[in-house]
Amino acid sequence: MFGGEGVLKYQAIAQEINQYIKDKHLSQGDKLPSLKELVVLFEASRSTLVKALALLESHGKIYQVRGSGIYVRSDHKAGYINLLEAQGLKLDSQTFDDLSTVVSLEEVTPSPSVRAALKIPAGQKVYYVSRVRYIDGQAYCYEESYYNKAYVTYLNEQIVSESIFTYIEEGLQLKIGFADIVVKLDHLNQTQARHLKAEEGQACFLLESIHHLHNGAPFDYSLIRYRQEDVAFYLQTQF
């Protein structure tokens, strides 16, 4: 019943409810229709709605109170980077006009740390891409990425100047699975400072991530440095 296009029913419903919240400009504490009503509205089983709501809850969009109802949670702070969605969760693709300039695209012999992250045997090359990303004309992060050529078989300037992840999913037909992310404090070196139009030695966020395909194979290792003044991360958790 849901073969073909690949959009699952519970995901579609989650999307629609999310859109409903936005359209009606609901905010913190506002009540949604009851589960029973939603079942009728979306013509799905109770279980499917429960699943859709669980998805929204895990993304911090709503919270559910047993015996009471379903309520919307605080909306995202403008300008803050959502750590859980930063890398591509599809629920709330704000994609703020993300203009990026490619600094370099080349094939390089990876350092041991890159080899370890991507689980690549010695002697194999990887793609190295460095970019500066702009928001409102302001440089706000400097991104260096290494791609395993076994999976990301081809890249060019054109592809790399747009969304690499979209290309990987749609162009190369690969399924992205999950990511391990580390956030550290760092200081800008000369090159980084130049690209970000900041001062050398200035404190910055360093976000290190390893992205894996759905089958667990690591295909991307990235180091992203953010300008300190512009950036704050946020995330919403459940207990």
Next chain:
Amino acid sequence: MFGGEGVLKYQAIAQEINQYIKDKHLSQGDKLPSLKELVVLFEASRSTLVKALALLESHGKIYQVRGSGIYVRSDHKAGYINLLEAQGLKLDSQTFDDLSTVVSLEEVTPSPSVRAALKIPAGQKVYYVSRVRYIDGQAYCYEESYYNKAYVTYLNEQIVSESIFTYIEEGLQLKIGFADIVVKLDHLNQTQARHLKAEEGQACFLLESIHHLHNGAPFDYSLIRYRQEDVAFYLQTQF
């Protein structure tokens, strides 16, 4: 069938599988028994096991590959702070010997920003607690918290020197629901630097969080500053 103690079957199963992984020292890519086998092993329905596995997956413990099997994901990096579990997700309570010293415990008139975070009407007081937390005898973070007295009705030195959240859940019988967390870069002021035995003006992580009860009422607003050298955060996401 599951009234009384409050431990849900799918949570218990998730716990057990998690323990199984630890006990057998399984690591990245190791295969777990199939869903079918797990159903027999844990004497639960297929759906319940699917739910338990989804929970483990959302916590980054495993990943599932359709048509292939269930695999364990990389174990947590030692010493890194798990952002998703930092505040009390119960799956992996490592609770590294977390000794804390109470700097102050008092009732104060909240500033406008604290009032806004806790949604408190003007004229009401709140509990203010500041603590320094130590690991291996090293001061590693300075924590300032404000508690809404409407919910956290009583605090004393004894309670505050231990786990306040455990007290809130078990002593006060409140149910903690969710948290909004923001991570920023900041610089230590004189007081903060003194408590952390660091230099004034030094860069640090600032983790700002608002904790809510299960019914959406904010009860805690906290500002935690981490020493730069010691600290890195990590999190594991799905797509």
Next chain:
DNA sequence: CAGTGGTCTAGACCACTGC
């Protein structure tokens, strides 16, 4: 105590992997 959300089950059917 009526109404709401949450758990658990059993089973049909589907999509994918790997031999």
Next chain:
DNA sequence: CAGTGGTCTAGACCACTGT
């Protein structure tokens, strides 16, 4: 193509909230 994980359903039963 056998075996694995994923979705969806329908329904029983439970726990909680608010009036």
